Amino acid sequence: MIEVIDAQSCTSCDICVNVCPTNVFDKTDGIPVIARQGDCQTCFLCELYCPEDALFVSPFAEVAQHVDLEMLRQNALLGSYRRAVGWTEETKHRREIDRSYLLFGH
Amino acid sequence: MTVQSTRAQRVSARAGSVEFDADVLVIGGGPAGTWAAISAAEQGARVVLADKGFCGTSGATAAAGTGVWYVDPEPALREAAMANREKLGGHLQDRRWMSRVLDRTYEQSNRLADWGYPYPVDDKGKSQRNSLQGPEYMRLMRKRTKQAGVTILDHSPALELLVDEKGAVAGASGLRRQKHDRWTVRARAVVVATGGCAFLSKTLGSNVLTGDGYLMAAEAGAEFSSMEFSNPYAISAAYGSVTKTLFFGWATFTYEDGSVVPGAASKGGRSAIARALTQGPVYARLDKADGEVQRQMRVSQPNFFLPFDRTGIDPFADRFPVTLRLEGTVRGTGGLRIVDDSCATTVAGLYAAGDAATRELICGGFTGGGSHNAAWAISSGTFAGQGAADHARHFGPARGRRLSSAGIVALRQRAGRPVKPADLAKAVQNEVFPYELNYFREAGRLGGALERLDTLWTEVSQADAATADDVLRARESASMLATARWMYRSGLARQESRGMHRRDDFPDQDDRQRHYITSGGLDEVWTATRPHAEAVYAEAAE
Numbered sequence: 001m002i003e004v005i006d007a008q009s010c011t012s013c014d015i016c017v018n019v020c021p022t023n024v025f026d027k028t029d030g031i032p033v034i035a036r037q038g039d040c041q042t043c044f045l046c047e048l049y050c051p052e053d054a055l056f057v058s059p060f061a062e063v064a065q066h067v068d069l070e071m072l073r074q075n076a077l078l079g080s081y082r083r084a085v086g087w088t089e090e091t092k093h094r095r096e097i098d099r100s101y102l103l104f105g106h
Numbered sequence: 107m108t109v110q111s112t113r114a115q116r117v118s119a120r121a122g123s124v125e126f127d128a129d130v131l132v133i134g135g136g137p138a139g140t141w142a143a144i145s146a147a148e149q150g151a152r153v154v155l156a157d158k159g160f161c162g163t164s165g166a167t168a169a170a171g172t173g174v175w176y177v178d179p180e181p182a183l184r185e186a187a188m189a190n191r192e193k194l195g196g197h198l199q200d201r202r203w204m205s206r207v208l209d210r211t212y213e214q215s216n217r218l219a220d221w222g223y224p225y226p227v228d229d230k231g232k233s234q235r236n237s238l239q240g241p242e243y244m245r246l247m248r249k250r251t252k253q254a255g256v257t258i259l260d261h262s263p264a265l266e267l268l269v270d271e272k273g274a275v276a277g278a279s280g281l282r283r284q285k286h287d288r289w290t291v292r293a294r295a296v297v298v299a300t301g302g303c304a305f306l307s308k309t310l311g312s313n314v315l316t317g318d319g320y321l322m323a324a325e326a327g328a329e330f331s332s333m334e335f336s337n338p339y340a341i342s343a344a345y346g347s348v349t350k351t352l353f354f355g356w357a358t359f360t361y362e363d364g365s366v367v368p369g370a371a372s373k374g375g376r377s378a379i380a381r382a383l384t385q386g387p388v389y390a391r392l393d394k395a396d397g398e399v400q401r402q403m404r405v406s407q408p409n410f411f412l413p414f415d416r417t418g419i420d421p422f423a424d425r426f427p428v429t430l431r432l433e434g435t436v437r438g439t440g441g442l443r444i445v446d447d448s449c450a451t452t453v454a455g456l457y458a459a460g461d462a463a464t465r466e467l468i469c470g471g472f473t474g475g476g477s478h479n480a481a482w483a484i485s486s487g488t489f490a491g492q493g494a495a496d497h498a499r500h501f502g503p504a505r506g507r508r509l510s511s512a513g514i515v516a517l518r519q520r521a522g523r524p525v526k527p528a529d530l531a532k533a534v535q536n537e538v539f540p541y542e543l544n545y546f547r548e549a550g551r552l553g554g555a556l557e558r559l560d561t562l563w564t565e566v567s568q569a570d571a572a573t574a575d576d577v578l579r580a581r582e583s584a585s586m587l588a589t590a591r592w593m594y595r596s597g598l599a600r601q602e603s604r605g606m607h608r609r610d611d612f613p614d615q616d617d618r619q620r621h622y623i624t625s626g627g628l629d630e631v632w633t634a635t636r637p638h639a640e641a642v643y644a645e646a647a648e
């Protein structure tokens with residue numbers, strides 16, 4: 001489930017409010033709030049769309065987890081999914097390295 | 107080339123609502139809905155697309171990504187592609203449909219390449235087009251939908267259909283949940299592309315998929331087909347949502363004590379996992395993947411690794427607990443019954459595409475890991491979009507049509523207490539999640555579940571209109587309930603095992619039941635049988 005918005009890096013662009021398919025966030029005058037955490041479907045898509053890597057989705061789908069922002073930063077976990085799919089400037093070559101065709105039919 | 111169509115027109119409306127006049131309304135903005143919207147717009151139709159979430163991230167494909175049934179148009183390859191799944195699907199497929207879906211999927215995937223989808227190129231320099239990364243694909247589809255001149259309404263779940271004096275479908279209305287108001291679209295034809303129903307099981311990307319389109323369509327009188335094929339369960343880490351099963355083909359499954367679960371496998375041995383899970387925890391380790399395969403896995407499905415990398419588990423070396431999550435009609439094959447090549451349903455003006463429609467024509471009774479669903483979403487979306495645009499064009503002036511709301515459950519004033527959405531959803535889950543009820547079916551157990559579901563329905567049908575805050579959740583849980591009843595009624599009617607439908611009391615396939623099961627109805631759920639296409643042709647030849 002979505003666990004945290006990093007207030008240090010969030011620019012209040014509200015993209016996450018827009019793209020979350022289950023409408024988990026609410027706009028505010030400042031940074032958005034996680035208003036309905038229980039509705040989160042753990043799809044990780046808000047992370048992909050956040051331009052600042054300010055969000056973290058824990059892989060636990062059913063129970064809330066305590067997360068430590070400092071640890072996430074140190075372990076380079078913020079933005080890790082976005083980098084993996086090639087949606088950052090430095091990793092954009094990854095958009096075309098899908099090797100599924102070698103794995104299908106196993 | 108994109109044909110720029112005229113846009114749907116916003117018309118004046120009461121305070122607290124927006125209204126549009128369109129030729130075609132598409133409900134749902136996954137692959138099926140976006141292909142439908144683009145295809146209709148390319149025919150010159152004015153199109154509105156309304157999605158519950160955000161068109162581009164919402165639905166099963168956006169979050170998960172899919173293999174695609176993309177086969178080069180060489181006769182031998184096409185023949186093999188059709189033949190090799192017929193047995194799994196219980197011989198309920200229709201060759202004519204398989205071949206038109208293969209054609210259309212091939213064409214449209216090639217258009218994706220033209221539009222800039224970054225397909226990978228293999229060692230021989232060939233572009234490989236049988237896999238789509240979900241976020242990448244659906245971001246592109248949103249862009250193309252907009253460029254086609256379609257008006258997109260995000261965070262705008264449809265609640266009910268509108269019908270005219272003759273009962274033909276003429277639009278829909280719903281909520282704009284971030285604007286706290288309502289929308290109405292008057293249209294000459296409607297495409298339902300709301301996906302399947304995964305019963306809020308948290309299977310990847312699917313909590314927006316609660317069968318809403320089924321309930322709306324049923325309230326307008328539509329029928330279903332193959333709803334008994336609705337019990338696929340997908341493997342994921344026990345704590346996680348990433349139900350991507352391909353890589354579990356390299357796994358060894360073990361009990362708590364470390365001994366191997368006999369017969370357990372992702373393909374062809376999933377029922378052994380389900381049986382073991384009814385006894386206690388089951389663990390997996392992807393220990394059959396060598397270094398090279400591991401590297402290919404990482405770049406092919408980055409989302410598969412999120413639950414592991416974020417918990418410090420090495421899935422190739424460490425054991426981790428697994429579970430099976432119900433995917434209902436998302437990777438099942440049942441859905442709205444289709445009556446012709448344009449994906450028209452049994453109700454005038456109403457078309458169905460993607461998981462909202464039956465996939466029996468190309469999958470029969472089984473879809474798992476076959477890429478057919480993605481091909482179906484692309485093709486049926488295209489067929490339905492064109493069909494709806496055609497229907498709209500021949501419709502003539504819609505002026506003076508008197509429209510009424512077709513929605514009933516949780517929308518009308520009634521004597522009973524309003525639905526409690528969370529409680530109702532839980533009660534339905536209790537009947538559809540358990541492996542002993544749904545994975546392994548049997549007359550007595552199905553009958554018991556149906557009795558409880560019917561009792562719930564009686565309450566729900568007498569429930570008063572839900573409040574503005576609750577109405578979406580109330581409709582969603584009522585849709586889950588209705589879906590469960592069509593599923594189990596159809597499951598009872600099929601007294602054999604075929605495709606994914608397993609009956610403990612009828613463990614074998616029975617040649618005399620090579621037919622389709624149609625279902626429908628709300629207060630009274632009914633089923634009937636329809637012959638398979640080959641039987642129809644045989645009769646005509648006699």
Ligand SMILES: Cc1cc2nc3c(=O)[nH]c(=O)nc-3n(C[C@H](O)[C@H](O)[C@H](O)COP(=O)(O)OP(=O)(O)OC[C@H]3O[C@@H](n4cnc5c(N)ncnc54)[C@H](O)[C@@H]3O)c2cc1C
Pocket residue numbers: 021133134135136137138139156157158159160161163164165166167168170171172173174175262263264265299300301302309310311312314315316318319348349350433436437459460461462475476477478479480481483
């Ligand atoms: C984990 C996973 C892996 C999969 N892998 C494969 C694969 O490898 N190959 C394959 O072929 N298939 C696969 N599938 C199945 C495939 O994802 C679906 O068949 C496909 O997404 C169907 O497309 P669709 O457009 O019909 O539905 P979806 O993509 O689910 O989209 C439905 C849309 O309808 C919207 N909606 C729902 N209710 C309403 C409402 N009331 N009003 C407005 N909008 C609404 C939703 O928000 C959503 O955007 C997989 C599914 C899952 C869950």
Ligand code: SF4
Pocket residue numbers: 005006009010011012013014015016017031032049050051052053054055
């Ligand atoms: S998308 Fe990221 S930066 Fe923008 S508001 Fe959300 S958390 Fe902040």
Ligand code: SF4
Pocket residue numbers: 001002019020021022023024039040041042043044045046047057
């Ligand atoms: S993980 Fe998915 S459902 Fe959860 S907040 Fe992010 S986008 Fe929304």
